[in-house]
Amino acid sequence: MKKIGFLSFGHYRDVPGARVRTGGDSLRQSVELAVAAERAGMDGAWFRVHHFEKSLGAPTALLAAAGARTSTIDLGTGVVDMRYENPLTLAENIASADLISQGRVQLGVSRGSPEAAVDGQAAFGMDKQPGETWGEVARSRTERFRQAVSGTPMARSQRAGALGGPADLQVEPQSPGLNERIWWGAGTVATGEWAADKGYHLLSSTLMLGDDGRPFDVQQAEQLMRYRERYAASGRTTGGRAAVTRPVFPITDETDRRYFGTSDEQGDGRGILDNSKAVSGPTIAGPPERVAERLAADAAVTEADYVLFALPSQLGVEYNTHLFENLVALAHDLGWK
Secondary structure, eight states, X not given: OOEEEEEEOOOOOOSTTOXXXXXXXXXXXXXXXXXXXXXXXXXXXXXXXXXXSSSOOOHHHHHHHHHHXXXXXXXXXXXXXXXXXXXXXXXXXXXXXXXXXXXXXXXXXXXXXXXXXXXXXXXXXXXXXXXOOHHHHHHHHHHHHHHHHTTXXXXXXXXXXXXXXXXXXXXXXXXXXXXXXXXXXXXXXXXXXXXXXXXXXXXXXXXXXXXXXXXXXHHHHHHHHHHHXXXXXXOOOSOOOEEEEXXXXXXXXXXXXXXXXXXXXXXXXXXXXXXXXXXXXXXXEEOHHHHHHXXXXXXXHHHOSEXXXXXXXXXXXXXXXXXXXXHHHHHHHTTOO
């Protein structure tokens, strides 16, 4: 059995014909998408996080709002860029959202992808030490975040001696189990192995760096298998699950055909990102039986515990509700549910 969910960028643009024109539209519709996905039988509502762009930049309020309107669906991020985060502030905010949702937050974090801004984290007041890389910063901040949500004291009390209170203070509120629901976003085999060593779940990127010419799904499947091997040897108990994302559009009516009838791609996309060869997978669109065949043949999808479907959120709640129903039917056809 596999879990299925959606991954939304939350894009908005004030252009003719747009169904998501403003940031407010995007946030409110994102909550409605989570509600609709839960009703359709999906397992997860996940949201991308990007700064300085017309998309979702601050996920904690969204997770809390969605948590208040739903009861069973996972609420995830893919991913929070830790270059931009104070780990203790994030711990307070995410724990609050997790408590509102009664323990349904699945927090995806990492160094993040290239951003629109030059040194955007500096504009947020974030810096690093000389000789330190942003990757190292993201990893150390994530570990401090995990310590904070695990109840490790983070500060010394000023009143301990006078009032007999605790000498050391933990971040509040605490949400039990949150430290076991942290996912590390990874686009390489090596980063996936690092995540396993640290006891994080693996949120595999929508592209793989270090492209060696093999099909995308084969390279990604290797990442997942190597992650599982390292996790099994790590002795950790807080991770072990792996998720992948696919743009998938079963065509069942004329509306589907109008939007995605020409979107099916047989080949992977290849290019350069962060000075490394990169490969991404194709968009899968077509009759449900053909889409099911391609997913069944996808090596990484087969290996994954959780499959996220890239969501065309800019098409609005009504169309995406229809898409959710198609995706849930597809999951049943594949034996995932």
